[in-house]
Amino acid sequence: MLAYTYIERGRFALTEKNVPTLKDPRDALVRVTLGSICTSDLHIKHGSVPSAIPGITVGHEMVGIVEKTGAAVHTIKPGDRVAVNVETFCGECFFCRHGYVNNCTDPDGGWALGCRIDGGQAEYVRVPHADQGLTRIPDNVTDEQALFVGDILATGFWAARISEITPNDTVLIIGAGPTGICTLLCAMLRQPRRIIVCEKSKERARFVRSHYPTVDVVCPEECKAFTARHSTHGGADVVIEVAGADDTFQLAWQCARPNAIVTIVALYDRPQLLPLPDMYGKNLTFKTGGVDGCDCAEILSLIAQGKIDTTPLITHRFPLREIEEAYRIFENRLNGVIKVAVSTQTT
Numbered sequence: 454m455l456a457y458t459y460i461e462r463g464r465f466a467l468t469e470k471n472v473p474t475l476k477d478p479r480d481a482l483v484r485v486t487l488g489s490i491c492t493s494d495l496h497i498k499h500g501s502v503p504s505a506i507p508g509i510t511v512g513h514e515m516v517g518i519v520e521k522t523g524a525a526v527h528t529i530k531p532g533d534r535v536a537v538n539v540e541t542f543c544g545e546c547f548f549c550r551h552g553y554v555n556n557c558t559d560p561d562g563g564w565a566l567g568c569r570i571d572g573g574q575a576e577y578v579r580v581p582h583a584d585q586g587l588t589r590i591p592d593n594v595t596d597e598q599a600l601f602v603g604d605i606l607a608t609g610f611w612a613a614r615i616s617e618i619t620p621n622d623t624v625l626i627i628g629a630g631p632t633g634i635c636t637l638l639c640a641m642l643r644q645p646r647r648i649i650v651c652e653k654s655k656e657r658a659r660f661v662r663s664h665y666p667t668v669d670v671v672c673p674e675e676c677k678a679f680t681a682r683h684s685t686h687g688g689a690d691v692v693i694e695v696a697g698a699d700d701t702f703q704l705a706w707q708c709a710r711p712n713a714i715v716t717i718v719a720l721y722d723r724p725q726l727l728p729l730p731d732m733y734g735k736n737l738t739f740k741t742g743g744v745d746g747c748d749c750a751e752i753l754s755l756i757a758q759g760k761i762d763t764t765p766l767i768t769h770r771f772p773l774r775e776i777e778e779a780y781r782i783f784e785n786r787l788n789g790v791i792k793v794a795v796s797t798q799t800t
């Protein structure tokens with residue numbers, strides 16, 4: 454089968470590999486129908502994910518059809534159309550039992566797919582702990598509608614959940630990339646008083662304005678003053694930082710009102726400075742990233758009810774054999790790309 458492979462730092466290539474086989478009774482084999490490319494894939498390519506193993510098939514955003522299941526798999530069966538979770542987790546350890554599945558202590562726990570074990574930018578993928586890692590897609594939800602459920606939408610949903618948004622809140626979301634927009638959609642479900650999105654790219658700001666007209670969009674230079682002016686208590690009640698740059702990290706706590714929750718979803722390339730003397734007395738609560746992707750069934754149900762729609766994010770479509778070009782467009786942010794859908798049908 455075709456598999457997009459992490460060869461060495463700076464290089465991925467489309468290679469020919471054997472179709473994976475089940476290694477454990479809890480495994481399932483999934484025929485990938487649609488996949489996507491994530492910024493985390495680029496982090497692997499650029500060598501900033503130390504746990505990534507050269508030789509693995511990359512890709513952790515996909516949907517497909519269950520081909521085969523091990524004897525200990527009970528929640529799904531061959532023929533089921535499923536969303537694949539970015540995280541594989543046992544469901545039994547201390548962290549899993551508390552919903553902290555990102556920190557599952559199983560050797561395959563956490564983000565393993567497309568990082569430490571073969572992922573889904575391929576025709577087939579083996580999914581460990583399939584009972585936890587696969588969620589059946591409702592019949593009225595298409596593959597494209599379900600494509601982001603297991604990763605960026607799970608992240609947005611988790612970010613909105615842990616940010617404890619209430620109806621009186623002004624919520625500031627920094628960054629309107631794909632994950633920022635997923636976070637926005639999930640924050641909107643909680644119906645806060647106001648949502649402000651801070652985005653420096655004019656193209657992305659325009660995308661948010663045109664698709665979500667009730668949301669305020671500001672540029673970073675105006676963000677602090679705008680947020681203060683449009684909040685009841687001098688700053689945002691909740692700040693969610695999804696952009697991942699040095700200046701956006703600083704902006705996040707500066708735009709927060711005293712006693713606010715600041716949720717850091719972003720993955721940074723380097724350490725960030727927490728200027729504690731400057732924020733002394735502000736009594737902030739910081740929550741940090743690493744999605745706990747255990748809400749996929751609920752997210753799929755919201756999609757089925759028409760309450761979340763991420764299909765506008767899919768701006769480009771490619772077959773798997775042209776994935777090189779899909780990466781070029783995505784990595785260089787060409788042609789207004791937000792997300793690409795990579796079709797893995799061999800026909």
Ligand SMILES: [Zn+2]
Pocket residue numbers: 491492493494513514539604605
């Ligand atoms: Zn991802």
Ligand SMILES: [Zn+2]
Pocket residue numbers: 542543544545546547548549550556557558559562
């Ligand atoms: Zn676990």
